Structures are given as structure tokens and as C-alpha cells.
Amino acid sequence: MPDLENAARRLKAIIYRDSVRDIMQELGMENAFRGLYRSIIGDSGSSGRTVSHSAEEVTAEFYRTKHIPDRLPEREVVSDLVSRVSAGDIFYDLGANRGLYSCIVGQKLVDGTVHAFEPNPTAVADLRRNIELNGLSQTILVHQKAVSGSAGTVQFVVKSESTGNTLQKSLVEEDDQQVTVDAITLDDYAEAVDLPLPTVMKIDIEGAEFDALSEMSRCLTRCRVCYCEVHEWGSREKQESENPAEVLRNCDFENVERIYNRSGSHYIIRAY
Numbered sequence: 001m002p003d004l005e006n007a008a009r010r011l012k013a014i015i016y017r018d019s020v021r022d023i024m025q026e027l028g029m030e031n032a033f034r035g036l037y038r039s040i041i042g043d044s045g046s047s048g049r050t051v052s053h054s055a056e057e058v059t060a061e062f063y064r065t066k067h068i069p070d071r072l073p074e075r076e077v078v079s080d081l082v083s084r085v086s087a088g089d090i091f092y093d094l095g096a097n098r099g100l101y102s103c104i105v106g107q108k109l110v111d112g113t114v115h116a117f118e119p120n121p122t123a124v125a126d127l128r129r130n131i132e133l134n135g136l137s138q139t140i141l142v143h144q145k146a147v148s149g150s151a152g153t154v155q156f157v158v159k160s161e162s163t164g165n166t167l168q169k170s171l172v173e174e175d176d177q178q179v180t181v182d183a184i185t186l187d188d189y190a191e192a193v194d195l196p197l198p199t200v201m202k203i204d205i206e207g208a209e210f211d212a213l214s215e216m217s218r219c220l221t222r223c224r225v226c227y228c229e230v231h232e233w234g235s236r237e238k239q240e241s242e243n244p245a246e247v248l249r250n251c252d253f254e255n256v257e258r259i260y261n262r263s264g265s266h267y268i269i270r271a272y
Contacts, residue, residue: 048063084200088110200225
């Protein structure tokens with residue numbers, strides 16, 4: 001069954017490129033593929049089976065779901081980040097999901113702390129289970145908040161056929177769910193609850209980075225290295241003036257470079 005699941009994921013990665021997906025929608029085939037994929041992968045809940053993931057000789061355990069597969073996603077990025085983490089770092093994981101980065105980094109820390117930000121209630125439940133599984137309850141603090149460009153209550157889109165979720169209403173599809181979550185701006189929230197400022201940060205907030213980065217300059221100026229996943233469809237009207245790479249350069253990062261490509265408009269940058 002694992003081989004069949006992996007084959008289904010590889011097929012989905014090919015089909016869900018924009019150009020191929022557009023053709024499938026025109027031919028009326030997308031719903032049929034979704035049903036087939038769902039029958040192979042199953043739902044997102046944990047079966048109780050665990051999987052180990054390692055990076056730079058640091059290992060963490062996870063309950064296996066479609067969000068935490070047998071093969072470590074974006075291994076080179078995880079390894080690069082872990083190699084730059086020191087025992088006393090303060091790591092902010094924005095868009096922590098089920099805790100892949102948080103738990104691996106948490107296993108490397110000695111007197112440091114992870115602050116994991118994740119608004120999706122289902123993901124937060126899985127995140128807490130993975131934290132407990134790794135014995136990291138004293139190291140990883142969970143903030144059930146959406147990091148955004150403004151504070152308040154927002155509608156959060158839980159994607160039915162993706163491991164990512166989003167605040168972007170333009171990306172809502174027929175089978176997606178919307179839940180009401182609390183949104184915060186990072187600088188104001190960190191000050192209000194007296195969080196230590198981050199020394200290392202990972203940002204994967206599914207298009208909201210265009211808005212959120214403008215409200216975290218105080219946190220970024222203390223940050224030694226920042227990894228940001230860029231989704232160029234997130235806020236198209238802001239891409240020229242508020243490009244994440246330019247925002248990071250303006251926060252005194254000397255080097256900002258693309259280190260991982262998902263597609264032409266979806267990639268990860270590293271600033272240090």
C-alpha cells in the first residue's frame with residue numbers, strides 16, 4: 001500500500017501543475033481524479049502508525065498522515081535549516097502545520113525554544129500529538145493563530161486536496177472548508193505576549209506572506225536566518241512593491257536567494 005500511495009502522490013504532483021489542471025477542469029476530469037486520490041490516500045487523520053524523519057543527524061517521530069508521508073518533504077531545505085540552528089536558538093515556525101520543522105528543530109535545541117504558529121484546528125491537534133510523541137512539550141509552544149498583515153478574525157480556507165491551507169479567498173474550491181480563526185500581526189503579538197524575538201524563522205503561510213512580512217520587521221531584524229515559502233498567486237497586486245525578497249533585503253539580510261523550486265510561481269527563499 002505505501003508504494004501505491006507514493007505513486008498516487010507523484011501523479012498528483014504532475015496533474016496539479018496549473019496547465020495540466022486547467023485541461024482536466026475543461027474536460028470534467030478533476031472530480032474523478034480527486035475521488036480516486038482520496039480512495040488511495042484516505043482521510044487526513046492519523047492511523048496511529050508513526051514515521052521517523054531525520055535531517056543532519058537529528059531525528060523526530062511523527063504520526064503518519066498524508067501531511068507527514070514516509071519520505072521527508074523538501075529534505076534539502078529541512079537539512080539546510082537544521083544545519084544553521086544552534087542549541088540556544090529561538091525558532092519561529094509560521095505555518096507549522098503538523099510540526100515537521102518544529103519537531104526536528106526542537107530535537108536539536110538544548111535551551112532554545114520553538115514557537116509554532118498554526119491556525120488550522122485539525123492541524124493543531126495533530127501538531128500537539130507530534131509534540132507529545134517527541135517529548136517536546138517544554139520546548140515547543142503552540143500559538144493557534146494565523147500570521148497576517150492585520151489582526152482580527154478571518155476566514156481560513158482548509159484545502160480538501162492539498163496539505164496547504166490559506167487565507168486567500170480567491171483560492172477557495174468547491175470541496176474546501178472555511179473556518180473562523182484569529183489572525184495576528186507578528187510584531188504586535190510578540191510584544192503583547194512578551195515572546196523572545198526569533199533568531200531563526202520559517203514562513204509558510206500559503207500566500208499571506210505578502211501581507212504578513214510588512215508587519216514583522218522588528219522580529220526580522222533580530223533574525224539570523226529566515227526561510228520563506230513564496231506563493232506568487234497570493235497577492236498579485238502587491239507583488240511589485242511588497243515582494244518577499246525585497247522586504248527581507250530591507251531588513252538588512254545581506255543574502256536573499258531562491259533555494260528550492262516547486263514551480264515557477266511557488267518556491268522557497270533563504271535570507272541570511
